[in-house]
Amino acid sequence: MTEIVESKIWVFVEQRQGRIADVGLEILGKAAELRQSVQGKVAGVLVGSNLDALADQVLCYGVDEVLVADDPLLADYCNQAYVKAIEAAVKSWQPEIFLLGATAMGTDLAPRLAARLRTGLSAHCIDLHLTADGDLLSVVPGWGGNVMARVSCPRTRPQVATVMPGVFDLPEAGEARGRKISIETGLQQDDITYRTVEVRREETPKGGLETAEVVVAGGWGVGTKADWRYIEELASVLNGAVGATRPPVDEGWAEEHGMIGQSGRTVRPRLYIGVGISGHMHHLVGLKNPELMVAINSDPNAAIFNHCHLGLVGDFKQIVPALIETIKSYSSTQ
Amino acid sequence: MRTIVCIKPVPDPKHWNRLALDPKTKTLIRKGIPGTINPLDKHALELALSLRDKQGGEVLVMSMAPPDSGPVLNEALAMGADRAILLSDIAFAGADTLATAYVLSAGLDKLGEFDLVVCGDQTIDGGTAQVSAQVGEFLGVPNVMHVTAVDVTSSGSWLIHSQIEHGYVVVEIKPPMMLSVLKEVNEPRYVTLMNILEAEKKETRVWSSNDLELEEPWIGLNGSPTCMVDLFVPEKKNKAEFLAGEPREQAAKLADRLHRSGFC
Numbered sequence: 001m002t003e004i005v006e007s008k009i010w011v012f013v014e015q016r017q018g019r020i021a022d023v024g025l026e027i028l029g030k031a032a033e034l035r036q037s038v039q040g041k042v043a044g045v046l047v048g049s050n051l052d053a054l055a056d057q058v059l060c061y062g063v064d065e066v067l068v069a070d071d072p073l074l075a076d077y078c079n080q081a082y083v084k085a086i087e088a089a090v091k092s093w094q095p096e097i098f099l100l101g102a103t104a105m106g107t108d109l110a111p112r113l114a115a116r117l118r119t120g121l122s123a124h125c126i127d128l129h130l131t132a133d134g135d136l137l138s139v140v141p142g143w144g145g146n147v148m149a150r151v152s153c154p155r156t157r158p159q160v161a162t163v164m165p166g167v168f169d170l171p172e173a174g175e176a177r178g179r180k181i182s183i184e185t186g187l188q189q190d191d192i193t194y195r196t197v198e199v200r201r202e203e204t205p206k207g208g209l210e211t212a213e214v215v216v217a218g219g220w221g222v223g224t225k226a227d228w229r230y231i232e233e234l235a236s237v238l239n240g241a242v243g244a245t246r247p248p249v250d251e252g253w254a255e256e257h258g259m260i261g262q263s264g265r266t267v268r269p270r271l272y273i274g275v276g277i278s279g280h281m282h283h284l285v286g287l288k289n290p291e292l293m294v295a296i297n298s299d300p301n302a303a304i305f306n307h308c309h310l311g312l313v314g315d316f317k318q319i320v321p322a323l324i325e326t327i328k329s330y331s332s333t334q
Numbered sequence: 335m336r337t338i339v340c341i342k343p344v345p346d347p348k349h350w351n352r353l354a355l356d357p358k359t360k361t362l363i364r365k366g367i368p369g370t371i372n373p374l375d376k377h378a379l380e381l382a383l384s385l386r387d388k389q390g391g392e393v394l395v396m397s398m399a400p401p402d403s404g405p406v407l408n409e410a411l412a413m414g415a416d417r418a419i420l421l422s423d424i425a426f427a428g429a430d431t432l433a434t435a436y437v438l439s440a441g442l443d444k445l446g447e448f449d450l451v452v453c454g455d456q457t458i459d460g461g462t463a464q465v466s467a468q469v470g471e472f473l474g475v476p477n478v479m480h481v482t483a484v485d486v487t488s489s490g491s492w493l494i495h496s497q498i499e500h501g502y503v504v505v506e507i508k509p510p511m512m513l514s515v516l517k518e519v520n521e522p523r524y525v526t527l528m529n530i531l532e533a534e535k536k537e538t539r540v541w542s543s544n545d546l547e548l549e550e551p552w553i554g555l556n557g558s559p560t561c562m563v564d565l566f567v568p569e570k571k572n573k574a575e576f577l578a579g580e581p582r583e584q585a586a587k588l589a590d591r592l593h594r595s596g597f598c
Contacts, residue, residue: 198504306573
């Protein structure tokens with residue numbers, strides 16, 4: 001490829017069916033911050049088909065360049081085809097750092113790409129730093145989030161990392177700037193090693209949970225569908241929304257669109273009350289800066305108590321009804 | 335049909351408080367902590383066994399692990415795998431995901447043709463979820479991750495359901511392939527005492543680096559491009575203020591705080 005690409009920090013801006021995943025933009029925001037310490041440039045990498053409008057959109061997020069692999073063969077995600085397209089660009093323009101969201105797509109694409117390039121990959125990063133020499137230090141949760149590791153990739157390039165959705169703020173779109181550059185993919189039909197026959201996504205409008213001032217969330221500790229009504233009633237008396245961790249959704253107590261966290265929604269309430277929630281990172285990354293964070297749990301050692309302002313230890317089936325009753329008495333005296 | 339299930343012995347989570355970091359190699363010291371089969375790998379094995387139940391063929395388990403991992407492989411043999419292969423060599427120690435996937439793919443290469451390689455989507459220890467796609471890449475076969483359902487059609491192609499954010503995709507794919515599964519894919523079978531006794535008669539073969547075709551610069555700690563700089567326990571910045579008393583008293587105190595903050 002004859003064009004010159006100056007960016008050394010590349011961010012994969014994931015899109016599926018023409019919709020950009022927030023995490024790609026979140027990482028672009030962080031990359032812009034990292035760029036300042038190394039005087040480097042940042043590129044967004046878009047892969048898919050019919051990407052003109054999306055490329056314009058990416059140019060509004062502070063990138064210097066957007067690299068576009070636009071090919072009908074890339075319309076549906078197929079990891080080997082995506083790897084081949086990205087590999088062509090990496091080999092031509094040699095980025096130092098390549099970041100992707102730790103999504104269903106990113107966690108599949110990144111390891112395949114890193115193996116193709118024979119370079120190092122760190123997974124599910126919750127923070128990124130650059131050393132004075134411009135080396136990437138990734139902060140990676142392990143052992144269920146009980147331990148964090150700082151991981152580097154000293155000998156090979158690019159340094160590849162996947163970043164958890166929601167850990168960096170979603171930047172505001174600004175004026176479009178930067179250049180669009182095409183990646184020549186060189187793809188052929190037999191690079192598509194599996195065929196997508198169906199994509200099913202639950203379309204839930206934004207709003208409700210995401211904009212609620214009060215969120216009452218329940219976890220595995222709630223125990224039964226019957227007792228889930230305590231969560232709903234507490235949310236109701238506080239005029240709040242109901243949230244959940246994954247187990248209540250899997251068990252059918254809570255709605256899928258109520259799931260907060262890595263594979264669910266990101267909420268920014270003023271008040272968060274977590275009931276029967278142990279405090280796994282996968283859930284907590286979906287909760288942004290609550291003014292007041294309260295946890296109710298029977299286990300005084302639950303990890304959530306390390307993250308919240310107020311802790312109540314005991315049986316929620318005794319605490320929550322009493323709480324509901326008292327809150328109701330306040331509203332009736334007003 | 336021939337399926338190979340890659341499993342990983344993981345330190346039993348009940349003993350994670352005994353984990354330590356080797357200050358020199360910066361790898362985790364797991365010595366003395368009992369191992370168990372990584373939970374999602376049991377779902378992978380169940381998938382292989384249920385396919386064998388329907389279509390016949392052979393199920394092998396393979397693991398790259400320390401030499402004392404026999405009991406964990408026996409768990410898999412007791413569940414119903416036909417035989418086991420342990421890739422074990424001091425030269426493999428300290429491997430990151432790339433070096434691990436490289437050695438596993440060399441082991442799979444030595445086994446010859448297969449229809450399916452399957453493993454759990456993620457381990458409970460490192461939890462990087464990287465090895466399956468990397469094995470697929472090294473073997474040059476397609477891989478699908480986050481698998482929640484597998485249908486084998488009469489035409490010989492497979493329909494794989496794979497979880498994505500707020501939904502799923504279905505892809506059509508032909509063997510050979512590498513899949514990594516989520517727990518939704520099935521319910522692993524129970525192991526009986528009879529199964530355990532039968533497992534003792536089954537073969538576990540150990541292969542060292544000499545048994546595999548490997549390029550030395552790509553194995554073990556030295557072949558690992560990533561480097562764990564250090565481990566730390568996350569800062570506990572908002573250690574909760576606990577509200578004291580019986581449940582009713584705690585509830586009253588919280589209600590008062592919520593009231594004073596204007597939430598009710």
